[in-house]
Amino acid sequence: MADVAVAAGVSVKTVSNVLAEHPGVREETRARVLTAVDALGYRLNPAASRLRSGRTGVIAFALPHLYQPYFGDVAERVIAEGERHGYTVVIEPTDALLARERAVLSGGRAQQVDGAILSPAALGVIDLQGLHVEGPVVLLGARLDDPPADQVVMDDRGASRTAVAHLLAAGRTRIAAVGTTQDGGSADEREAGYRDALTAAGVPVDPALLLDAPDWDRRSSGAAAAVRLLDSGAPFDAVFCFNDAMAFGVLRVLASRGLRVPEDVAVVGFDNTEQSRFSTPPLTSVDPGQEQIARTAVDLLVRRIEGRTGAPEVVVADHHLVVRESSGGPRTPVV
């Protein structure tokens, strides 16, 4: 840096100012510095910057699993968005382990990262409620009453309502729900939306049609639920799954039992992952607005890192339903 300063005929401080994009450097000086940087092939040593400034330029994105297309998708967007803001993103798969999620919130990676985005899986609403959070953090996922940090939430309830209303409008009345849990969080919200829609239509809620699935991660959860539903003998003409992964498991079982989708049973998922376009049949699914979620989460975090104070902000992402063949949508042209 000293060499660059000499070449540009300025002090090191000015070089530093230019490279850090600090304001208050004359345009002409800036240009001269940049020329010298280029000429000498100089590059900032990030380790030294970090040591001196205390800022790492790194943010962590903690998510349950990367092999889930939904999270892969969000992760890719978060990485891109982070880069736009000048941050490197480190992905931290928590394996849905409580201890790892806690570590993120308690600043376990302090000194290593400037902040973190957490998509909790093990931590339920009750755990999160009013919890103490160390350092800049943005939460993804379920809505909380007393959020301990900024969050970007899906409108789980509203989105579910939309999905179920769509099935009702198609004349289905025996609609099963796959993915209920006792954990609170998204599952409860999605169940609430399901109940809202039925109630609004004057359709009674039949407990026999509520199928638990503690592990949303696996298609096998959906498959297992479908088997239980079929074996219970309860009549049904539609299945609303709390995510796409489980919906694929359900589709698989229905096909293996000789049931036609959507003729005999309509199926709707949640996430609108890319593969929903190519399942057999293509899956109707709620798009929870991943693009917006990633963008907003990084924005909120970066503003926190850069000094924003005040109460946690909550941003609700926009959602919409993508109707495909599994719920009677038009046969999509393949290709």
Next chain:
Amino acid sequence: MADVAVAAGVSVKTVSNVLAEHPGVREETRARVLTAVDALGYRLNPAASRLRSGRTGVIAFALPHLYQPYFGDVAERVIAEGERHGYTVVIEPTDALLARERAVLSGGRAQQVDGAILSPAALGVIDLQGLHVEGPVVLLGARLDDPPADQVVMDDRGASRTAVAHLLAAGRTRIAAVGTTQDGGSADEREAGYRDALTAAGVPVDPALLLDAPDWDRRSSGAAAAVRLLDSGAPFDAVFCFNDAMAFGVLRVLASRGLRVPEDVAVVGFDNTEQSRFSTPPLTSVDPGQEQIARTAVDLLVRRIEGRTGAPEVVVADHHLVVRESSGGPRTPVV
């Protein structure tokens, strides 16, 4: 660190030695230092370590896309394996862009990372052959004659041979191949394995059954290929797809045209991603040994970083075929 040294009654150097796990510290001293560290809640400042030692403790894993379950899966394993070795892994989606892949090989991230693992998509075999590589790098993917760096390769050819031999053994003789390209690389190898198997069985190779698909990333590539195949009128009783993603697209089209799998057409994929277990029907697929690939790649890279010299090493991962219903395997018990 000075405080810890005082508390433990040793010099800072000793504290540093203990924390860096350098050899040559008496066990008793070590214990005393660790106690002091705990008591004071002391944590190494990684920025300072990096500045002084020049090592970052970070490795980059550059891959085309994270939303592809195959890469999400490998990425997760690489992250875990890196952690085991004390390294943080930074994922760098290249978007299959030539410039980004080149940047990895030419040490674009020097000073930021100690080394990189690259899974090339845009760079073909010819580009890679004998290319100059800057810094420790491990390549994933296709086998090269004159590798510029260590690599972990699949036995593309052998694995394809196994897959096609399986179809032949099941009595199929009109076997289409989906995913050929003119790029060289994995596509060529897989095509060669396909030809090997046919030739060995005395079955002629019909060019009408070779279906190009430049973009392996998308199920739509497989779907488009299947449409072309059907519209060509060429008879066929099996499809070997060069990856699972394309196979799902093919399954989708076959179903929409009323063809039964495996009765009318057997289908085999390549990657054995998790969703192959839950497609309709479950997909027979070649498992290319992702676990071993991730483990080996990190091992090779870390050993390079830690000073290994000499000619590039090449490790061929083990593969095996997982037979499921799409090629006439037994109906898998659902759940």
Next chain:
DNA sequence: CTGAAAGCGCTAACAT
């Protein structure tokens, strides 16, 4: 708006 000097916290080299 720019310059000079100090020092972030650690580890490498050398000494003991």
Next chain:
DNA sequence: ATGTTAGCGCTTTCAG
């Protein structure tokens, strides 16, 4: 096997 010292390359004071 452990201690001493210097300095990695930058940014932050504080002056001008």
